[in-house]
Amino acid sequence: MFTPEDFIRTITREISKLGVNCAVAAVSGGVDSTTSAMVTKLALGDRLIPVLFDTGFLRLNETSEIISSLTGLLPIRLIDVKDEFYRAMINLTDAEEKRLTFRDVFYNTLSRVVKDNGCDWVVQGTIAPDWIETTGGIKTQHNVLAQLGIETDKVYGFKLLEPLKDLYKDQVRVLARYLKIPSAITERQPFPGPGLSIRAVGRLTMEKLEVTRWSTRIVEEELSGLGLSQWFAAAWEDDRVIDEELSSMVKEMDNNLAVDVFGIKGTGVKGDSREYGRVVLVRGRLSNWSNAFNLYNRLTYGTNVTHVIYELARRRPSGGYFVAIRAVVTDDYMTANVPMLNESLLRSVAERLMENELINAVGIDVTPKPPATIEFE
Amino acid sequence: MLQLSVKFKILIDVISVKMNVIGVVNFGGQYNHLIKRRLEDLGFQAKLINPNEPLHSLSREFNCLIISGGSWNIPIDIPKLGNAPKYVLEFPGPILGICLGHQLIAYEFGGMLGNKTPEFGGVRVRIDDEDTILRGVGAEFTAWESHNVSVDKEPDGFMVLAHSDLVRVQAMANPRIGRYSVQFHPEVKHTEFGGVILRNFAELCS
Numbered sequence: 246m247f248t249p250e251d252f253i254r255t256i257t258r259e260i261s262k263l264g265v266n267c268a269v270a271a272v273s274g275g276v277d278s279t280t281s282a283m284v285t286k287l288a289l290g291d292r293l294i295p296v297l298f299d300t301g302f303l304r305l306n307e308t309s310e311i312i313s314s315l316t317g318l319l320p321i322r323l324i325d326v327k328d329e330f331y332r333a334m335i336n337l338t339d340a341e342e343k344r345l346t347f348r349d350v351f352y353n354t355l356s357r358v359v360k361d362n363g364c365d366w367v368v369q370g371t372i373a374p375d376w377i378e379t380t381g382g383i384k385t386q387h388n389v390l391a392q393l394g395i396e397t398d399k400v401y402g403f404k405l406l407e408p409l410k411d412l413y414k415d416q417v418r419v420l421a422r423y424l425k426i427p428s429a430i431t432e433r434q435p436f437p438g439p440g441l442s443i444r445a446v447g448r449l450t451m452e453k454l455e456v457t458r459w460s461t462r463i464v465e466e467e468l469s470g471l472g473l474s475q476w477f478a479a480a481w482e483d484d485r486v487i488d489e490e491l492s493s494m495v496k497e498m499d500n501n502l503a504v505d506v507f508g509i510k511g512t513g514v515k516g517d518s519r520e521y522g523r524v525v526l527v528r529g530r531l532s533n534w535s536n537a538f539n540l541y542n543r544l545t546y547g548t549n550v551t552h553v554i555y556e557l558a559r560r561r562p563s564g565g566y567f568v569a570i571r572a573v574v575t576d577d578y579m580t581a582n583v584p585m586l587n588e589s590l591l592r593s594v595a596e597r598l599m600e601n602e603l604i605n606a607v608g609i610d611v612t613p614k615p616p617a618t619i620e621f622e
Numbered sequence: 623m624l625q626l627s628v629k630f631k632i633l634i635d636v637i638s639v640k641m642n643v644i645g646v647v648n649f650g651g652q653y654n655h656l657i658k659r660r661l662e663d664l665g666f667q668a669k670l671i672n673p674n675e676p677l678h679s680l681s682r683e684f685n686c687l688i689i690s691g692g693s694w695n696i697p698i699d700i701p702k703l704g705n706a707p708k709y710v711l712e713f714p715g716p717i718l719g720i721c722l723g724h725q726l727i728a729y730e731f732g733g734m735l736g737n738k739t740p741e742f743g744g745v746r747v748r749i750d751d752e753d754t755i756l757r758g759v760g761a762e763f764t765a766w767e768s769h770n771v772s773v774d775k776e777p778d779g780f781m782v783l784a785h786s787d788l789v790r791v792q793a794m795a796n797p798r799i800g801r802y803s804v805q806f807h808p809e810v811k812h813t814e815f816g817g818v819i820l821r822n823f824a825e826l827c828s
Contacts, residue, residue, distance in 0.1 A: 247662070373659075381651070381652055383652070413659060516740070517722075541742075541743060542741075546740050546788075575811070577656070579653060579810060580810040613742075614743075616742035
């Protein structure tokens, strides 16, 4: 059974035996990477150099918030690599292409930092769900290399240390609290490495990225303190076509409902396999609010639908951006439930999002994991 | 004397490890590693096993096995399952099948499978017989599912323990030959009574 005392005793002994000259720790300010850097620092002391990349896909004011919460804990160096990431990723459309390109730029940049500092190791916060999802072919997490058979010393010129690779998020949080890492970090909601680039769903443009960044701030503010595990916004073009077959699948539940299919695709996991399938919008009045949370089992069983969104607000029939609110409850992020949030609360969040002229409509994703994944890409 | 007692203690440790470790056959499914974690949280020991391990070495090392999920479809992908079909038929101790493991047990003992009733996410499971692995779970509960294939008819000699609206065989058992199985995932946090079910099985192993 996992206890922080045993874990730290074992892992620091193992790290001390590796003969590390110096190691660069890739820190994002999240609980996994911060805790892995802290654990490694216990063994390596000053031979650990923690760095934070500003990829351009972080949330509003995120880098300054991270640096201030890590003050006195980790002397972190901020490296601005926005231009490299934008150059490589703007205009990419496919979810896996975005993730693989992000991984490429990330490790090439890291490799340069390792070389510049005369180091030989990289420390990263990979945890069990990262390599399980990547090796299972569900989606490529950017921080999984060794488990895919990629030899980092040959490809990138550094050895890889992943002290938390067999832990789950809830265990990492126990460890982080034990290490007295501030609660702003230990209780922080997960944020993927490729960040907003995979929440600006479909073709990545600067405008869509900024709409996503703005919407994320609002959703995070409005839905905080509700006991959610992860809550955010995603945005894509509000281009849809009605689907009669899918509409007929929900009409027996509520005669007013219609189902549209968006032009973008979303990632799901069905029967342990990846599905990069349709994202659908259910429109119309519900006789009972709880019905919204049962739409997924009508629309995702036996179809290639991965995300079901229920519409909350709309300006014009089409044009502009659609923003999806995502809010889930989970401990270990292997499965996730969509809690029945209050309807008037969600409608008021939608109204606030609609203050942005670029946003044409807003909905709530009502799909658990499985069959969806928590993120859209 | 001191040396003798140390030796004796080591011998006891070796025996107790053998007695308590549960082998978890790893098909690379999403929750295989999580089963090991849950069993450890419950105070049992578990080890992930490659399905190409020969049966005789598993029989020596473990008292019981869990055969879990993966992205394969039964029966067409059976050639990809290594020795797992052989474990199902010949492993001497109890086996718990989960998801794909449930379908494999049903198929190997002559049950019928179908692919018309997939289920994903939360599903209500209703108990038909609160026996063996389902002892202490009440009349119904929410379980987490992720399957395209399902068991339409249980093999002869198996009793159906639970069903859902769409799937008639959510759980089944044949205690006489030590085979137990569930379509849903007791190892994931969102399945109510998942820990009770894993414990019920793990206690059959000692």
